[in-house]
Amino acid sequence: MTASTLRIAADVGGTFTDVAMIRGDKSIATRKVSSTPDDYSRGVVRGIVELLEVEGLSAEEVGEVLHASTVATNTILEGKGARTALLTTAGFRDILEMRRVRVPRLYDPLYRKPPALVPRRWRFEVEERMDHRGNVLTALDETTVHRALDAVAAEGIEAIAVCLLHSYANPAHERRIGEIIRERFPAMFVSLSVDILPEIREYERSSTTAINSYIGPPVRGYLNALAERLHAAGLPRQFFMMHSAGGILDARTVMERPAQIVECGPAAGALGASKVMGRAGEGDAISFDMGGTTAKAALIENGRLVTTDDYEVGGGISLSSRLAKGGGYALKLPVIDISEVGAGGGSIVWIDRAGGLKVGPQSAGSVPGPACYGQGGDRPTVTDANVVLGYLNPQALAGGSVPIDAGLSRAVLARDVAEPLGLDLDAAAFGVHELITNVMTRGVKSVTTYRGRDPREFTMIAFGGNGGVHSVSLARALGVRRVVVPPGSGVFSALGLLYADVETSASAAFLCPLEKLTTDLLAPRFAELVARASHEIGRSTEELQIERRADFRYAGQAFELTLPFEESAALSAGDLTAVRDRFEDEHERLYGYRLARNAVELVTLRVTARLAGAGQVVSDYRPAQGGEARPDRMVHFGPAFGGRVATRVVDRAALAGGPKQGPLIVEEYDGTTVVPPDCRAALDPLGNIVIDLPDPAQETRP
């Protein structure tokens, strides 16, 4: 991998596949093609080939292909995974079925939980038992393993997950079962929980391991198909996949642990946001990504995305997803901590029986889409409100490719919102705008205030098809003072891929009181994690940047705080005090108190290994040539600004001449940015639109 070779990235979405590359002069080139749901790899290769043609480049010049796709997520959501068996400790066949018991919805006697990924008939018990210290209580009875494998053969099983009680404390039995399986079925896709997630809590470990096996064969099939298609097109067969924590890994590595790419789609955008903000010199930022169906928020602190491993796949969209657990399948691998709410351009507006105005979470999707698309959509959506308010072009979007009928927007909003509520049309449309902003506020809060972070201390970076339309309103609601809209914001996930580093992480349970920690205890355990990570990247340890972290808690608590732990390499007594202080500072920041007399303990060790280099390249901005003059519009910015305000409609390049006072609408091929009258917009050297909001202290609130 050298800096001079061309890198090209493809991000597959449900409707479009976005392809992006950075040209030799560091400017961005992009291409949007329709996705090909029967085999997404077809669309990926077509998009790459088309972009190369347009740019006058040949396939041989491409050094590296980067990829993100929702293939893993879709496999789970559509129930199209492999026929998967689970081998577990005798007496515990139903762990996957019993789950953690909690359900995501209160007051619903008719609630149905999702079916287990492995049906009961394919869950097999083997005779064995460990205790929590890893002592063998019952030796592994291999005849029971073979009996289970007889059934596996008879049932046409395609993948096996193995998760035994307390295997994180002693992997011997799982490893032996793995050997037996490979002897009998050399081609079988097998996941051992000690390889996937060697951590305490049996349901979460079983679920994560089962997910890995369930999606393994389809993901492997897809990645192989893509490799072949790339090769056939003269492109490199070897390519890199984004994983859920925002790094990239060789696709062949991903095939072993596909569970780590389940959330790679939204990760690419968030990762791009962290890189763009880093280059702009902003280490602390809120990443805000708003599309047609959902809005997503993530937190960037000190240049790094905040990650979590408390995650569920397929749990649906929830305003308070952190509390309302149980709707999906637990996946305890590091993912970027992205909160998602059902708020997008297609979100449907409705009125409940007590006269309350509601927006979403139902979406009109792309078919039929908002009423203004004229494709049969008969219910008002957020996009219709934006058309009425004048934020969106009343004739066409996406450079003319999506015609807009503003009359339809006005008609459905008047009929379904303004008249029932006794509001005039502008007030109704602005109400919708305010409400969707409010819903998204909760999404941002769940990654900021819920974690003890004050959003007012952050800049917001907005992208996605609707990010620029709603970002200033959202920022205002949160007290954020600056909004950044990067170039290519509508295809930003594909760009994000170009900015990613080769990176992976490894973790292991290690319960130990803080005061008993020594270098002798820690060194071999960290060394093992580093070895695991460097093996996964396929480079020697010396070539990698290694970050050591650990989870700490007050002894007796169940939730840990993850903190840097670089001292672990050579630990002194003073270091332990420093570690304790760091833990207690963070605890106090989150919960408002510290307990000086309580013991602190270490729970989990974590290592992140990164191969820095290629991902450091961030695009330079080159203004598009000769934007045509656009007519002014009368735009409604809310009651605080009186009625409609005459507003200039410009392209991004028009901001190059220095800061401009709003109101402004910036229209581009892939998105629209709204600058209200009391804000100022400018272009930074990277081509980002930087919008400054007025100081709320100086402002009298409408």
Next chain:
Amino acid sequence: MKRIDPVRLEVLKNAFDAIADEMALMLMRAAYSPIVRDSMDYSTALCDARGQTLAQGVTTPMHLGSFYDAMLHLMEKFADDIHEGDIFIGNDPYAAAGQHLPDIYIIEPLFHSGRLVAWATTIAHHADVGGIVPGSNALGATEIYQEGLRLPFLKLQSKGVPNQTIWDIIALNVRVPDLVTGDLRAQMAACQSCRRSFNDLVARYGIDEVLAYAEELHEYAERLTRAEIAELPDGDYSFTDHIDGLGENPEPIVFQVKVSVRGDRILIDFAGSSKQVQGGVNTPLPFTKASVYTALRSVMQSDIPNCHGFQRAIDVTAPPGTVVNSVHPAPCGARGITGYRVIDAVFGALAGPLPERVTADGMGGSTVPTFGGWHEGKPFVFTETVMGTWGAGAHHDGQVGVPHMGANQANVPIEMIETNYPLRIRRYGTIPDSGGPGRHRGGASFVREYEFLADEGVLSLRSDKAAFPPHGLAGGHCGRGPLSRLTTAEGSRTLPVLLTTPVTVRRGDVFCHLSPSGGGYGDPLDRPVAEIVEDLADGIITPAHAEEVYGVVMAGGAPDPAATERRRAEIRARGAGA
């Protein structure tokens, strides 16, 4: 006031909800005891200045509506003596309008420019508050004095100054002071986050605006509720449910409920229910009301805000001195079971007018085993709420591994239990042939088996539904009752469902609990053969059960249609003759 803006109302409603959820999250993450941090047996709420709930965190439904009586009590007691920086604590069912002693309220008043404008309120189930059994839910208590530390509302902190005396008293009177004080601090952390976020909201919208819309939120919830009630057919719907009774010779405890729908109002009356009993299953009226609200809310289809306005269209009455409206000094340590049964009884009554919105009867709430003793020189108390199984619905089978509608609680991971307590879990899973038969099958019974690994300790147990197993609906059969066996060196015996005297357990003793299963819905003979074949493949039922109960005869691994038809006809004939 000025005209209400529906947009602003929704905006502030979301903001209130976000505050309550954030409180719940803070509390969970900072908590110590498994029952709070894993089972999530706690609640958080933002209340208005009059103590009316504005929003509640998504945790324990049965706590909804229970805050109000406690708040009235608190405000009456302290009247003009409520100041910024105060934090109140209380738990007593009679002296603080509480629920039972383990549920401790931590409440902080919120001020704006010196004026009381709202309350941050939390309640959490603590691992122990003293009394005659570890875990403080003594079924055998005859008076509340035996149940543990009683706290009227007191100032745990006054104008920012902590009252160390109260902390010292608590620490001395509970078996696990680290867990209890740690969880109390977690509750205070939740109040602090509420204060911070509420102040932000006021800074943004202005205090008058926030308070005006808080008021409107109640009106809005009331309108939604009344619109729902108005759609129900007027009439009286009665149901009788039971708790098996206490100890070795249980006498049934009767829950007699009458649900009267009158236009847009509902009256719920418990006349005819049992007198309060000499055991910890009595409940003061506030908790009965909260349980009724949970049941009614569950059959309503609108997304009604979790606020006080919901309660205004609902009247709940019960004669004083009954098990659902107990008076001092009736013990109420294990009153959770009574709340569950109130919910079940209301569902039972509503099955008449709303057969599609309720299910057949389920497990009836959690089974609660509590192990206590000393291990390696330290006291320990392990309690968990073990759930759960639902009855079948009009269009689907019952499920296993789900909570009761009254308490959305999680199980405790087996690996965590074994790491932290001298216990080993030997089995946890479903039992074949156990779901109540029906066109739709009730959820299965499940087993949870514990081996005791300390030298000596005690076990208490709260369970139910052996004498009155979960009922079926529309011709569905009832589910199974529970079975609790204790196996020691001396042999094996069945424990009563409600153990009034804790039993001694020693190293190697095994306690095995089989949960009740859910009732079926519709005639089991109408269950399609294909579904029986699936159940057989999954081992949910055995071939013998398929033939005996569902009339499906298997031959060589496949159903035999002719034999099945004959068998089903036989069973029908037998039923008609009986």
